[in-house]
Amino acid sequence: MDPRLERVLFVHAHPDDETLSTGAAIATVAEGGGSAVVATFTLGERGEVRPERQPLVDELGVGEVRRAELEAALRALGARGRRIHGWDDSGMAWHRSGRAGAAPDAPPTSMSRGDIDDLADALGAVVEEVDPTAMVTYDADGGYGHPDHIAAHRASVIVARRYDLPLYVRTDAPADVAFPLAPVRDRVLAALDAHRSQLEVDGDEVVHVGGQRRPLDDVEHYRLIETRPRRRARWGLRVGALAAGVIVGVVGTLSHQQLPWGLGLSLIAAVGLIGGIRAASGSRPLTLAAVLGVVGVVALIAIDPLGRGAFGTERSLIPDNLPGWLWSLIPALASLVALAWPDAESMRRIRMAGKAETKGGA
Structure with a gap:
């Protein structure tokens, strides 16, 4: 200093x-x-x-x-x-x-x-x-x-x-x-x-x-x-967020075709996990770990390496219907919003710039 x-x-x-x-x-x-x-x-x-x-x-x-x-x-x-x-x-x-x-x-x-x-x-x-x-x-x-x-x-x-x-x-x-x-x-x-x-x-x-x-x-x-968790603790939190995302992704994929509760609860769990981690921690890396878990599972199942049928086919776990598209798109959109949302430091800089512009125009 x-x-x-x-x-x-x-x-x-x-x-x-x-x-x-x-x-x-x-x-x-x-x-x-x-x-x-x-x-x-x-x-x-x-x-x-x-x-x-x-x-x-x-x-x-x-x-x-x-x-x-x-x-x-x-x-x-x-x-x-x-x-x-x-x-x-x-x-x-x-x-x-x-x-x-x-x-x-x-x-x-x-x-x-x-x-x-x-x-x-x-x-x-x-x-x-x-x-x-x-x-x-x-x-x-x-x-x-x-x-x-x-x-x-x-x-x-x-x-x-x-x-x-x-x-x-x-x-x-x-x-x-x-x-x-x-x-x-x-x-x-x-x-x-x-x-x-x-x-x-x-x-x-x-x-x-x-x-x-x-x-x-x-x-x-x-x-x-050190005002943030130590590196080892941070990695532990990221692994936990990834595991939670995988669980939500798997359970949601298996239950999203059950209307209305299966789809509704799956979307609430996915969006709540991703948005909740971003809001509570403010950490993009921690949020990204949850995103990789949820969206990664959905993408992997859509690619379907096990041969159950490509995305949109009748055999697919994520069929080409409204629940399938909602389950594919809404968690992905929530992920984009959560990852793009400014962190506290960025928001501070934005507010400071706004105050400076206001003073300059006064």
Whole structure:
């Protein structure tokens, strides 16, 4: 990931996460000429507040104070911000294990109680607007177990898979990409200073509102994660789709002459299998495997290498009548539509081109 050439979308749950977790990366992307955009799901409405900021919080509310702090931090880092509306901070409670969890009274609108597909849909709208070339978020356990961080990670994985985007997660150990703090230290310190309701910088340490101290990281490490099934699993899925297609093709060929249920159920099974796999997975290779199973069986029987009679003869398993033609053509047409249907990345590009054309003509 060359930050000078990237449009990077950083996905976070609360204000201050962007600087504490990914500040050096954001500032490096911005300083290198790239575009850094920070998407934030909540305003950290349930966060504790440092005593010196309490009067302002009493006047404006914690969410409004933290929103203003986030805007100031993003200016210091050189980033743009996008707020994802619809969810609130879950709060936090420490468990005996030392891991964080949602507060017992987390509201129904909190991220930890949100439907993960709804979170992903909202994040996907930001992706379509920003058109990033890469995404960055927390690791799978949210850094220290915070449920809102975990929800942001899961939503990011779904969106990265939908739009075929590389997804990087923060990690403590050296991995695929590293961003040193030193070249952008002033930017990061200014951004940390903006979050005065939550923390202060004491030398080389960050002091959180609860008194916890954490040293500034000299280097931020990021790992590129696999958001799609591993190759071996993908081949297993394709073999399964091929086998399912063969079964549907054979059963449908044997039953399509039985009217009306045999033909109807055969067509529903064939079209449902092909279209369902394309819609659910978005994968052309997986869809093609199912197509080869269904349509391949029909074509093979029509060629009739076993000598039962060529297509259209009285002896053929697919005779020259209306059910025979419907069974031959409808799965083939459904296959063409499913394979030609644009994938998520293509649809994104189409929408982005449409927006650009609209702006150009305005």
